[in-house]
Amino acid sequence: MTISRRSLLQAGVATGTALSFPSVLRSQTTLASTQAVRMVKSGDLGVFDPMISSYYITADHGSAIYDTLFALDSRMTPQPQMVGNWGVSDDKKTYTFVLRDGLGWHDGTPVTAGDCVASIRRWVEVASGGQLIKALATDISKKDDKTFTIALKEPLGLLIEILATLTPPCLFIMREKDANTPSTDPVTANIGSGPFTFNQELARPGASFTYDRNERYVPRREASDGLAGRKVVKVDRVIWDNIADQQTALAALQTGEIDYLESVPMDLLPVLEGNPDIALQVLNQGGFVRYLRINFLQKPFNNLKARHALLYLIDQEAAMRTSSPPEYIKTVTSLFGTKTAYINDENTGWFKKGGDPEKAKELFQEAGYAGEKVVIVQVTNIAWMSNVAQYVAHTLRKIGVNAELNPTDWGAVTARLDNKGSVDEGGWSIYPTADVDFAMGDVLGNPIFLANGDKAWYGWPHNDEYEALYARWATVATLEERQSLAREMQRVWWGFVGSVYLGATTLPVARRASLTGLIGMPVIVPMWNMQKS
């Protein structure tokens, strides 16, 4: 067979075209990248209503499409956001708020004081701090279209802090008709007054959600500072892609198909660290504090010495190494986290690097431990929870404790935690969980600080002395006094061991180097200010 030059040339051109075809098509498939930012968040947005849900991702969604009366700046100080002016009466019992100009809903109607009142009334039914306001309020009502008041039975110095809380559920202002929905009925209208609008048409639950710049949003004049100040959106659109597999998400970030990855698989960090197109950035400097909730109602941890044993047993660095590299780990000895205004060193003598298993074993014996089963809730579809549960079980078994893991998925965990019965009746002994460090300073907003037994959060810790101190928190006027009160609370808390800390982790997010302007705050990753070159 003779091969002519013509046929060879033709074959060469055809081959070259075929080889380049995918690249040509691939370039055609890339979105107009300067117009949209694609983000992969730490989970799937399953609940849209940020006023009733305690999920951080729902709060993130809320911060995009809704606005808040006050917002925290980078020093965690509340600043007016929707509020233009505000004041408090001489007796410190009546707060008056006047909305700033330019506030409008995505449906084109103006924001009014009635919307704010309805939103506050709905929110106080659900949020811990809000319930304190509800208990103290004699009246929450509007005076005119831009003015509303909150009148209290007695002064509440932390009212503004509570309204500005970042511990979900946060107070996002909704339209009156949405806010008049019972707090048990999730609002899914997604119409807010925030810097982004929610694109319902492009919403693909479980797959992707699209947020468009709200062209009608009027930002404040002050410079952007944390979540406060100007909210200027510098991109046309932000798309939240729900990529369930971390490896796939990482690969998509490497190729530029996404711009931001919130949960970076820690074992794959080295892959990203050498890549000049990708930057690792710690947005939440305080990180997450991980801890164990202990069941006060059942053996063995209804015994104080057994709880002390657990406190001495945990090697925080080892516990945190189950899911974080050492450079992103911190030990935690203060009840109030690592960076809040209330951290202190009161009654922290229990802490020992590496833990103290000998002391723990001794304490279990003193507690009269007789081999009772200790059930540790292991949430298998959240990697760090699963890993740390295994670490705790292993550590307990090494000192002779009959520890058993109870694997469950997130969907079933609350049903398990609700069970106050013994482990043989489906109950539990230890539940590993976490909170953002900010929430460790939000005493009134975070239910983990309660120790009122049956009414407390899971574990149902109970200590009257501590509760008496806790009750004073809302009445204390200055930061210094609260810091002094925090010392006392911490002393008592570690005395009766309301919980056991595992450590803290400051996990970085990964972003394309071309994506800049990310604001670093706890809980929420603001989508305003970021831009893509």
Added chain:
Amino acid sequence: MAAYILRRMLSTVAVMAMVGIFVFLLLRLAPGDPAAIIAGDKATPQMIASIREQLGLNDPLPVQFIGWVRDLVGGDFGTSIFAGRPVLELIAQRLEPTLSLSILTIIVSVTMGVSFGILAAWQAGGLLDRILTAFATLGFSVPVFVVGFLAIYLFAIRTQWLPVQGYQPVDDGFGTWLVHMILPTVTLSIPYIAFIARIARASMLEVLSEDYMRTAAAKGASSYSMLFHHALKNAGVPILTVIGLSFAGLVGGVVLTETVFNIPGIGRLVVDAINKRDYPIIQGVLILVSGLYVLINLAVDLSYTLVDPRIRY
């Protein structure tokens, strides 16, 4: 034939009804509470109880079941607890990616699987047969996600020829759609090619050893005529069965492939719904998929008449 089809259609309804009852009860009796998931783990028990009440989950089981059946009969598959949207709308959103992946996979799998099976049978015992058999064994043994991640590494990250993930609707451009489907289709096709090739080979070998094949050869029939006019039709019944079952499995959702390549298909929809205990979606998808499964089986049974004129209903 018409009576047969009618009988099978009626049995489809019966199967869907049984699946519906089973799934309904299983969901309500299994651990997990959508109200608790909505509220989050910091919610008070009172809040969770109120949400349960709001969702109607505290109603007696028979009341919930009758309400659900009544809506179903009226064509209302319910509303997603979390998304607040009709279940049928959410399923419809996921149908195109699933059907795209399924149809492309079955086309590639059948074309290559049947071809490999025929070739392997024709060259039974030879080098080609051994190579194809080894490929089939490997294709069946290596997990889909391993192949998927390797493919992503080679063709997306290293060479950047193809995208890593995602689905683009056909409306956005045929080329865009196709290029996003290449890697998932190839990945998912491998085990199906292996499976179909093995069945095709076994079936063809059985037929090739029949007397009438020897007679055809003695009469001077060409290899092509023997393989495709005489053998393949007679070997077709088991091959069609396998193709039908494969397609039914594909349409039901291939979660691993959808997860690796981030394709928003039916498989991911139902797995996400299970994780969140979104009962209406789980119920809706499983009923529809069970009905589809039965209908595909019916189509396979009817297709036998095309290859074997002795089969009549």
